[in-house]
Amino acid sequence: MKYKVRNIICRLVMVNLLLVFLSLGIDSCNKSTSNIITDSTTNVITKTTTSVDGDTTVYTIGQLIITATRTSPCYPSTEIFTFKADASAIANATSYNWYYGDGYSDSGQVVKHGYNNAAPFVVQLDIKNGNGIVIYSSSFPVKAWGQQLKPVAIFTTKDDFPTNENYVTFTSYSSVNHGSIVQFHWNWGDGSTSNTADALVRHLFPTNTQDVNYQVKLTITTDAGCTADTTVTVWVPGAYPITGDFAAVENNGCTNESFSFTAQATSVPGGSVYYWHWSDGTHDDSGYNVQHTFAYKNDYDVIMYIKLNGRTIYTAHKDIFAKGQSKSPKPTASFYYTWVNEYATNVLVSFNSQSQQPAGGGAIDGYYWNFSNGKIDTSFNSFTETRYQRGTAGSGNKDYQVRLIVTGNGCADTAYQTVSIPSQ
Numbered sequence: 373m374k375y376k377v378r379n380i381i382c383r384l385v386m387v388n389l390l391l392v393f394l395s396l397g398i399d400s401c402n403k404s405t406s407n408i409i410t411d412s413t414t415n416v417i418t419k420t421t422t423s424v425d426g427d428t429t430v431y432t433i434g435q436l437i438i439t440a441t442r443t444s445p446c447y448p449s450t451e452i453f454t455f456k457a458d459a460s461a462i463a464n465a466t467s468y469n470w471y472y473g474d475g476y477s478d479s480g481q482v483v484k485h486g487y488n489n490a491a492p493f494v495v496q497l498d499i500k501n502g503n504g505i506v507i508y509s510s511s512f513p514v515k516a517w518g519q520q521l522k523p524v525a526i527f528t529t530k531d532d533f534p535t536n537e538n539y540v541t542f543t544s545y546s547s548v549n550h551g552s553i554v555q556f557h558w559n560w561g562d563g564s565t566s567n568t569a570d571a572l573v574r575h576l577f578p579t580n581t582q583d584v585n586y587q588v589k590l591t592i593t594t595d596a597g598c599t600a601d602t603t604v605t606v607w608v609p610g611a612y613p614i615t616g617d618f619a620a621v622e623n624n625g626c627t628n629e630s631f632s633f634t635a636q637a638t639s640v641p642g643g644s645v646y647y648w649h650w651s652d653g654t655h656d657d658s659g660y661n662v663q664h665t666f667a668y669k670n671d672y673d674v675i676m677y678i679k680l681n682g683r684t685i686y687t688a689h690k691d692i693f694a695k696g697q698s699k700s701p702k703p704t705a706s707f708y709y710t711w712v713n714e715y716a717t718n719v720l721v722s723f724n725s726q727s728q729q730p731a732g733g734g735a736i737d738g739y740y741w742n743f744s745n746g747k748i749d750t751s752f753n754s755f756t757e758t759r760y761q762r763g764t765a766g767s768g769n770k771d772y773q774v775r776l777i778v779t780g781n782g783c784a785d786t787a788y789q790t791v792s793i794p795s796q
Contacts, residue, residue: 436458455470629701
């Protein structure tokens with residue numbers, strides 16, 4: 373019954389409202405919205421400009437023009453969208469209802485909205501006439517970055533290449549609370565820059581003859597356009613043209629051995645300090661001229677290293693043979709002689725070494741016999757013989773001082789004995 377009464381009323385006013393209804397494209401009796409003009413995003417024509425105030429995007433959707441302005445999402449700013457509808461080409465546009473795609477809505481020709489989350493959203497605008505009927509509906513996409521994006525720039529340095537200290541590794545540990553970092557801009561402080569998409573990068577600094585402190589600046593940029601930067605002082609050592617090594621002189625090698633070491637390196641920068649490593653388990657020493665004693669017989673790799681500002685800038689090695697001080701490096705000379713045979717005009721005498729090898733190790737490497745009769749023996753004989761001529765009858769005995777020198781470890785020891793030869 374309600375529908376019949378309603379249809380009668382509609383017929384009574386149809387004549388007067390026909391032209392209006394036809395212009396609106398709406399059947400007032402059924403209140404149908406099937407003729408609402410709806411534009412999809414496939415027909416959206418956009419134009420985006422960027423200024424210091426933010427991004428402005430103009431959407432042209434059929435007869436509707438929507439201007440969306442977004443403030444910066446970067447801290448300390450807050451991302452706010454301002455949507456403005458221009459429906460001047462749409463007849464009877466009276467009210468505007470906005471649906472932001474995140475569960476919130478608003479009304480007005482100009483509205484503002486902020487998104488809590490970083491995500492893409494589809495905004496829908498419904499335009500109504502004075503009767504509250506939707507006469508135009510459009511939607512368009514927006515990309516929200518969230519609120520107060522705050523990137524933080526951090527990086528570390530590392531010397532990965534000991535043979536080339538000018539080649540330095542940089543690793544960014546930068547972060548951002550929303551979105552991602554899309555660019556790392558490095559200003560190396562040496563007149564060059566680099567743009568990378570990776571957090572790890574290496575840089576070769578120029579070669580200098582002096583140490584240089586470079587102010588390296590990293591600027592990061594996020595996908596929302598937010599930036600942050602930090603600057604770190606990077607010390608790059610100079611490459612010094614040092615050459616040469618050192619002199620080593622043995623003192624009293626066979627009794628109380630010590631060594632004198634003197635640096636002979638050239639082109640050493642002022643302020644450098646010389647250090648010595650003995651390779652014998654003792655502590656290192658410092659100084660241009662130093663003395664050192666080695667406790668044990670051995671070959672030692674003595675290292676001189678030069679430091680400047682706490683950094684080793686040069687090293688030189690030399691093998692040093694030390695006899696040591698724990699035991700004597702000298703052999704001990706000793707011998708005895710034997711009367712082999714006595715002849716009418718001469719006497720044959722034999723000599724036998726009883727010399728001891730060095731207590732500190734090593735061996736006897738040489739025997740030198742001087743018989744004082746004009747003859748010597750250097751043939752490495754520990755046993756030898758010689759003849760002594762006898763003097764004329766009644767001339768008495770003649771004494772000969774025999775000398776034995778034994779060598780070992782570069783040291784020598786001497787033993788003496790007197791041989792008395794009788795006359796005929």
